[in-house]
Amino acid sequence: MKKFVIALALSFVAVVLGAQPRQGKVQVILVPDHADALYQVGQQVNMKVTTLHCGLPLEGVNVKYEVSEDLMEPHISEEVTLKGYEGKIQAGTMKKPGFLRVKATVEYEGERYIVRSTVGFEPEKLRPVSVMPDDFDEFWKKSVAKLEKVKLDPKMELLEERCTDDVDVYHISYGNIKGSRMYGVLTVPKEEGKYPAILRFPGAGVGPKGGDIAHARKGVIVLELGIHGIPVNLEGSIYEDLGSGILSWYPEDNLNDPEKYYYHRVFLGAVQGIDFLQSLPQCNGIVGTFGGSQGGTLSIVTSRLDPRIKATVAYFPAMCDHEGYIHGRAGGWPHMFKNQANRTDEYIRTARYYDVSNFARGLKAPVCYLYGYNDITCAPTTTCATYNVIPAPKQVIIGENIGHWTYPEQMNALWEWIISTLKSSEL
Secondary structure, eight states: OHHHHHHHHHHHHHHHHOOOOOOOSEEEEEEESSTTSEEOTTOOEEEEEEEEETTEEOOSOEEEEEEEETTSOOSEEEEEEOBTTEEEEEEEOOSSSEEEEEEEEEEETTEEEEEEEEEEESGGGOOOOSOOOTTHHHHHHHHHHGGGGSOOOOEEEEOTTTOOSSEEEEEEEEEOGGGOEEEEEEEEEOSSSOEEEEEEOOOSSOOOOOOOHHHHTTTOEEEEEOSSSSOSSSOHHHHHHHHTTTTTTGGGTTTTOTTTSHHHHHHHHHHHHHHHHHTSTTEEEEEEEEEETHHHHHHHHHHHHOTTEEEEEEESOSSOOGGGGGGTSOOOTTOGGGSGGGOOHHHHHHHHHHOHHHHHTTOOSOEEEEEETTOSSSOHHHHHHHHHTOOSSEEEEEETTOOSSOOHHHHHHHHHHHHHHHHTOOO
């Protein structure tokens, strides 16, 4: 359980900050023999492995390595001794579309250094294996209709200590189903005028929200939303207690019932966020969605459930192709079906109504998407397969060496795309 909570926290930090892993004193570098890291099914993969110590060649090192298909158990475990400071790893091939990963480990002066390199085999041919229920659209149409009986009841508290000369910051909340509320931090440009708005969704975990002043300064309203129905401006220790207590395993809470599953309230609360934003006098009615990991899930889901969304950014979305594990390949975060005990008819049935790949099939608004080959949280097998079934106008940024993080340049590109797309949209 502690490991799960820590993983959630790290995922949240990586999504929000786009943080790259810290570079160690020793670097292990894997370079595939295809410059684009792409192969045809049946082609052999060879990788060059190099080690550096403080940027200089480290000679004669033993490198242990494992080869596996994406998130599957290793099928090759070998060791190579570098001749000089280079060695060769024969990683084999794949007989079907997907991703092959090499994990290399070097031990030096009592420390262990690990690096992964992943290559794709005809990834454009990947498709989700999760089943779409026959009544998928009907189920969600009826669910969204519940919001018609919910009073928006918006509440806004100006956070004067966070406001700047050009941006106002508010802690907000609004009504959701079953008497619950959604909370977030809203940032609004102070200059008089009408602006497009962005629903910004969080990665997994439990924590406060600070507000997105930087992007509000670029002429958009941003609502940084929380999902747990609790204020997002409390003391940090409260979130730590919740994250290690009642909310420690929320992604599987009530997975036996589609209408009681944890994310049912969350998905509908996200849709209700559009009403909140469009109720603001400063909003021009144009709304987009933005998020990574769990936030990528919510970005795609909200866009599918409500045609008012004009642009969608999703990077390495979670909850894609849950049933992958049942079919012998990677499944989506939170990986509930990696555990065979969870593969019950009830759990599988519920998961299908919440599988992002099923939402992606019906997207209509333009999409800007990002995923990384080395992601072991939201596996590329799942995120790539989901991207492939999006029928809407779309573009993708691929990070061949990124895991569950982004380079600053990539994050900037996502923000530039959604802001420019929304500003050029017409109601």
